[in-house]
Amino acid sequence: MPYAIDETHDPNLASWVESANDPETDFPIQNLPFVMCDPDNGDGPQIGVVIGDMVVPLRSLWKRGLLRSVLEADCALAAPAACPCDTQPQCACALSCEQRRGLRSELSRVLSTDADVEQRKHVEEVMIELHPEQLLLPMQARDYTDFYASVYHATNVGSMFRPDNPLLPNYKWIPVGYHGRASSVVRSGTPITRPHGQQAPSEEGGTPVFGPCKLLDYELEMGVVIGHGNALGQPISMAEAEDHVLGLCLLNDWSARDIQKWEYQPLGPFLAKNFATTVSPYIVTMEALAPFRCAAMDRPAGDPKPLPHLDSPANRESGGFDITLEVFLASEEMRRRGLAPARISRGNFKDMYWTAAQMVAHHTSNGCNLQPGDLIGSGTVSGPRRESRGCLLELTWDGDPWANPPVIKPGTARTPIELPTGETRKFLEDGDEVIIRGYCQREGFRRIGFGECRGVIQAAR
Ligand code: CA
Numbered sequence: 001m002p003y004a005i006d007e008t009h010d011p012n013l014a015s016w017v018e019s020a021n022d023p024e025t026d027f028p029i030q031n032l033p034f035v036m037c038d039p040d041n042g043d044g045p046q047i048g049v050v051i052g053d054m055v056v057p058l059r060s061l062w063k064r065g066l067l068r069s070v071l072e073a074d075c076a077l078a079a080p081a082a083c084p085c086d087t088q089p090q091c092a093c094a095l096s097c098e099q100r101r102g103l104r105s106e107l108s109r110v111l112s113t114d115a116d117v118e119q120r121k122h123v124e125e126v127m128i129e130l131h132p133e134q135l136l137l138p139m140q141a142r143d144y145t146d147f148y149a150s151v152y153h154a155t156n157v158g159s160m161f162r163p164d165n166p167l168l169p170n171y172k173w174i175p176v177g178y179h180g181r182a183s184s185v186v187r188s189g190t191p192i193t194r195p196h197g198q199q200a201p202s203e204e205g206g207t208p209v210f211g212p213c214k215l216l217d218y219e220l221e222m223g224v225v226i227g228h229g230n231a232l233g234q235p236i237s238m239a240e241a242e243d244h245v246l247g248l249c250l251l252n253d254w255s256a257r258d259i260q261k262w263e264y265q266p267l268g269p270f271l272a273k274n275f276a277t278t279v280s281p282y283i284v285t286m287e288a289l290a291p292f293r294c295a296a297m298d299r300p301a302g303d304p305k306p307l308p309h310l311d312s313p314a315n316r317e318s319g320g321f322d323i324t325l326e327v328f329l330a331s332e333e334m335r336r337r338g339l340a341p342a343r344i345s346r347g348n349f350k351d352m353y354w355t356a357a358q359m360v361a362h363h364t365s366n367g368c369n370l371q372p373g374d375l376i377g378s379g380t381v382s383g384p385r386r387e388s389r390g391c392l393l394e395l396t397w398d399g400d401p402w403a404n405p406p407v408i409k410p411g412t413a414r415t416p417i418e419l420p421t422g423e424t425r426k427f428l429e430d431g432d433e434v435i436i437r438g439y440c441q442r443e444g445f446r447r448i449g450f451g452e453c454r455g456v457i458q459a460a461r
Pocket of ligand 1: 377380
């Protein structure tokens with residue numbers, strides 16, 4: 001694995017940006033996630049790095065003579081016109097792993113309490129306050145692919161529709177996925193309009209209805225952001241897969257369950273998913289995540305070993321990510337009464353059956369080319385416990401294939417979740433806000449977070 005733990009992860013490292021030393025912050029000096037910001041200083045929209053409650057715009061910093069040892073004049077990040085991908089937000093994607101490591105190391109130095117006084121002054125001149133709602137989409141994905149990598153999610157959902165045969169025969173051999181829609185990937189905070197769509201007839205042979213979705217859901221996922229692409233026809237091997245990943249963000253794959261149920265066979269999800277996908281504004285880099293790597297999920301006894309092109313000792317040992325993920329819901333009524341959003345689930349990204357490296361290797365195994373800034377969704381992150389289910393379809397379902405003995409119930413048996421106002425939800429209602437948060441924590445290291453991925457449901461048009 002190319003991502004090593006170094007001096008930038010030292011838990012004792014502190015910053016002269018005071019807010020970065022708050023034990024509760026998602027963005028201590030050990031994190032330094034990429035964002036897209038517009039500092040409104042004439043330098044235009046550009047990549048920034050977040051520290052505490054501030055953003056450091058990198059091109060503005062470069063123009064003041066910093067980061068020169070790391071970034072050449074023709075470097076995409078410093079000179080947007082030279083960006084090989086034409087669009088500024090992808091500039092960080094164009095950096096090599098080595099440049100990224102150098103950039104992190106240099107930024108860690110100028111933001112630390114040991115910073116050179118002159119350099120600190122330059123950073124102070126260009127840095128702006130962090131207002132998450134003013135950040136731009138962190139990547140300009142030309143393609144978005146969504147996987148289905150949690151065996152808990154796949155088994156729960158499969159059990160609702162095929163109780164005797166929840167997992168299809170391919171599940172343990174390939175990371176199942178579909179091509180999503182990049183044009184409707186939106187940044188955190190964008191309101192989500194309840195989609196219209198065609199829904200199954202109420203009786204067999206009847207006429208389907210077209211109208212607003214009645215079973216609107218979220219899906220808690222991680223987004224994997226591609227840095228370097230691969231040439232068409234040239235697969236990415238497991239050994240190289242992580243070199244192609246820039247970092248991770250939070251992702252909400254909004255899902256219209258009634259539309260999905262009617263349309264998904266035989267070609268998979270289409271209009272039930274492509275009306276909106278929300279991503280958090282922060283890309284937490286693979287470098288920052290180095291201390292929080294863990295073994296890939298232990299395959300239960302009897303499960304097949306992946307085929308060689310989807311397997312490697314490094315992936316088995318450290319292909320996973322230990323990231324705690326939480327979903328909060330706030331109804332309009334809760335916000336009106338000033339109540340804090342209620343946590344409705346808590347899971348962990350380490351529970352995925354397939355790793356990010358396996359998704360990248362599988363995606364390109366036929367020669368398909370990934371491009372800088374492409375977005376890969378992990379699929380709903382669910383775990384073995386009821387509280388770790390990553391969408392309402394699972395969370396309010398009364399079945400539990402993981403209980404001993406398993407409880408399998410048809411998809412219609414549901415217990416709603418209750419909110420602090422006494423309101424109940426089986427699926428999302430207009431005015432509901434869904435907030436995803438994530439963080440990494442490990443003894444001996446500084447906690448780092450992913451910020452928030454938010455969206456409010458608006459009434460259908
Ligand atoms: Ca999904």
